[in-house]
Ligand code: SF4
């Protein structure tokens with residue numbers, strides 16, 4: 158983690174076998190640097206003068222991202238907690254076994270339709286929207302999920318907007334008919350799976366304690382074989398008990414998932430399953446091991462759908478720079494079964510992320526205050542971190558409940574991704590990368 162440690166808020170240095178490179182934080186710009194220039198950057202960084210050097214090279218100027226909070230953008234994504242109840246008893250569940258700390262409940266059809274109308278009727282023609290179904294376990298309330306989907310598709314067609322559909326499910330209730338429905342509407346289906354059978358079953362048992370893995374894999378088989386419009390991905394929540402990521406990735410890639418992604422468990426209601434510093438260090442090594450396999454397969458022209466890596470390569474190529482980690486409380490809101498609006502699906506039932514209700518409308522004052530208070534320039538130690546515009550300051554929900562225990566992991570992963578991107582770019586990821594000499 159030494160190479161990824163924070164030295165300057167303005168730049169970060171990356172050395173690969175091909176030479177030296179500088180990542181200019183402002184604008185997330187990546188440049189090659191000849192050996193002498195790389196040495197000057199290194200010295201200037203040690204002396205706290207890197208800003209001056211960048212300025213002289215014409216890489217300074219007005220900041221790409223200022224301190225002005227985002228003006229609330231048009232709503233483009235809603236997630237509906239159609240069922241605040243669940244049939245599993247996962248050890249670390251943020252929704253507290255699906256019920257978000259309250260009584261188990263389903264969303265009524267009229268509520269779901271009200272949410273669909275909020276999303277679709279307010280959209281500009283040509284907009285691309287996302288309607289997501291989460292829980293609890295959303296398939297507990299299948300009929301409302303289906304009527305809301307149909308209503309959204311019909312109203313979107315009438316208004317000339319596009320709606321993409323997504324569901325995150327534990328997979329235990331999936332049927333062949335669900336496969337047909339998700340294929341018809343082109344759903345992005347995410348299945349929560351925490352590893353091979355024994356590992357998964359220890360973390361994601363039924364409420365009675367029985368393992369759920371065999372049932373899920375049997376249920377998911379018809380979906381995996383029918384992926385045309387629909388895409389079926391596996392999402393792995395990483396705890397200290399399932400750190401063998403490469404084994405998990407290969408098992409799910411071989412099973413035919415469209416992609417496989419990993420997220421560390423950083424904040425659970427009971428603290429159970431939370432990753433500590435040593436676990437995150439192990440996880441980083443495993444992620445890099447998976448990344449190296451991705452690099453090897455990329456060179457061989459083979460598909461290896463390691464979602465974290467694919468997303469990172471895409472974001473580095475685009476030069477993604479943003480003052481927030483996600484769209485929560487901005488263009489994205491969550492809706493509770495009772496129709497309350499929240500900053501995202503994880504803030505359902507949580508006063509910290511309350512954003513109004515379907516009946517009263519979006520609370521514009523709370524949304525503005527959220528966007529002002531969550532801007533990465535207002536966060537410590539983010540405002541001086543080289544990774545701030547790629548990381549955005551970390552998941553708001555995790556930060557509010559536990560702080561920022563994973564910064565070394567985040568920077569270590571991003572540093573590796575920059576290196577990998579530089580290694581892969583001569584093979585076609587980015588032929589347009591410039592040198593600092595060209596810029597100067
Ligand atoms: S949360 Fe992200 S931006 Fe903030 S200090 Fe940690 S790594 Fe840097």
Ligand code: SF4
Nearest residue numbers: 483485501552553554
């Ligand atoms: S706040 Fe966290 S859980 Fe919510 S959308 Fe953002 S990253 Fe996801």
